[in-house]
Amino acid sequence: MSYQTIKLEFNSKTAVVSINRPDKLNALNSNVMSELEHCFTELKKNDDVCVVILTGSGEKAFVAGADISELNKLNMIAAKDYAEKGQALFNLIENMNKPVIAVVNGFALGGGCELALSCHIRLASENAKFGQPEVNLGLIPGYGGTQRLTRLVNSGRAMELIITGDIIDAGEALRLGLVNKVYPLADLLNKAYEMADKIASKSQYAVKQAVKAINICKEVSGSEGLSFEASLFSLCCGTDDFKEGTSAFLEKRKPSFKNK
Ligand code: COA
Numbered sequence: 001m002s003y004q005t006i007k008l009e010f011n012s013k014t015a016v017v018s019i020n021r022p023d024k025l026n027a028l029n030s031n032v033m034s035e036l037e038h039c040f041t042e043l044k045k046n047d048d049v050c051v052v053i054l055t056g057s058g059e060k061a062f063v064a065g066a067d068i069s070e071l072n073k074l075n076m077i078a079a080k081d082y083a084e085k086g087q088a089l090f091n092l093i094e095n096m097n098k099p100v101i102a103v104v105n106g107f108a109l110g111g112g113c114e115l116a117l118s119c120h121i122r123l124a125s126e127n128a129k130f131g132q133p134e135v136n137l138g139l140i141p142g143y144g145g146t147q148r149l150t151r152l153v154n155s156g157r158a159m160e161l162i163i164t165g166d167i168i169d170a171g172e173a174l175r176l177g178l179v180n181k182v183y184p185l186a187d188l189l190n191k192a193y194e195m196a197d198k199i200a201s202k203s204q205y206a207v208k209q210a211v212k213a214i215n216i217c218k219e220v221s222g223s224e225g226l227s228f229e230a231s232l233f234s235l236c237c238g239t240d241d242f243k244e245g246t247s248a249f250l251e252k253r254k255p256s257f258k259n260k
Contacts, residue, residue: 001042005032007057008039013050014196015043022058028086028111029067037089044097050200050207052096053192054119055103056112059185062104062128063112068137083142086111090118090144095215097208099199103192104128105185109167114141117148120211122178123192124170125185130178131167151218153177203241204259209233 007018017039019026026032043049056062066086074082093100093115102108102119108130116122116130124130132145140146141162150158153176160166170182183191199207209232216228236242241257248255 001038003035003039005029006035006039010049011193012197013048013200014053014193015046015049015051016053016055017043018055018057019063020057022056022060024067025061025064025107026056026058026112027064027067028115029070032067033086033089037092040089040092040096044092050098050204051196052098052100053103053189053196054093054100054115055189055192056105059106061106061112062102062108063115064107065110065112065133066143071137071139079142086143090114093118094120096120097211098204099207099211101192101195103188104130104170104179105188110134110141110145111143114143114145114148117152118144121180121195123188123195124173124179124182125188126170126182127185128170128173128179128182129167130170130173131165132162133165133167135163135165149178201257203236203239203245203255203257205239205241206236206245209236 005019005021007020009016009018017036019028019032021027021029021032040052043052099121100119102116102122104116104122104124106125106128108116108128110133113130113132132141132149134141146158146162149161157176161168168176170179173179174182181191213229213232217225220228241259244257245255
């Protein structure tokens with residue numbers, strides 16, 4: 001399928017999805033949301049892809065939020081549907097069966113910050129800016145921000161960001177643990193490719209189980225989480241990759257994973 005508002009490219013085993021409305025700072029309108037939904041559904045089924053990079057086109061924005069011209073038309077009934085559809089897409093991203101790296105190359109505001117939060121890892125450029133400025137629009141985050149931001153940074157900092165609408169720079173986002181790493185904009189995509197290639201060189205079965213085990217954390221109690229971890233650990237031990245990884249260590253050579 002050819003997309004109008006996003007771009008899909010491939011770099012080795014990495015799919016690169018770029019939101020492509022740079023003149024509107026990549027704001028999320030309903031076309032972007034439905035194309036992202038289609039694209040991530042297809043990528044989930046694509047076994048040739050080990051990692052997905054999600055970024056914004058241009059040098060100014062990752063995503064500057066939900067499209068305010070669409071928000072402006074919402075009534076109460078439509079708004080519930082709007083938030084739930086967005087949440088379903090962001091859940092799809094969070095529950096992808098391969099790691100998703102947000103490459104935050106500028107503004108990540110409102111829905112853009114929430115989109116980055118739904119990814120597994122966040123790499124940012126030095127010029128990136130983060131915030132949940134919905135209170136300035138008479139709103140609160142509706143695509144999971146109150147939940148994911150609170151889990152990722154502490155609840156006091158999430159509260160401060162959401163109820164002041166303050167915008168923070170990449171350095172502050174790094175200090176808060178909101179992003180994993182910060183790079184100069186010119187290096188950002190290559191650093192993301194390096195990380196993606198490193199992940200793609202591991203046992204993909206093990207990587208997938210790790211993503212599942214970490215994601216389940218927010219859904220279940222500590223003891224249920226440990227039990228789930230033990231089950232996934234044991235499944236890994238049934239793979240050829242486990243035999244290969246452990247044998248390669250003992251034989252002092254590099255493992256060659258077949259992903260079986
Ligand atoms: N929805 C719709 N359009 C948006 C948008 C959004 N969230 N964010 C930016 N745009 C559009 C602007 O309307 C403008 O379009 P125009 O050229 O047709 O007028 C274009 O993108 C460029 O934005 P502009 O505001 O001129 O850039 P700037 O550098 O002066 O300011 C921001 C950048 C990000 C500070 C500013 O665009 C902004 O505050 N955006 C809204 C952020 C927000 O509240 N997001 C949360 C939404 S839930």
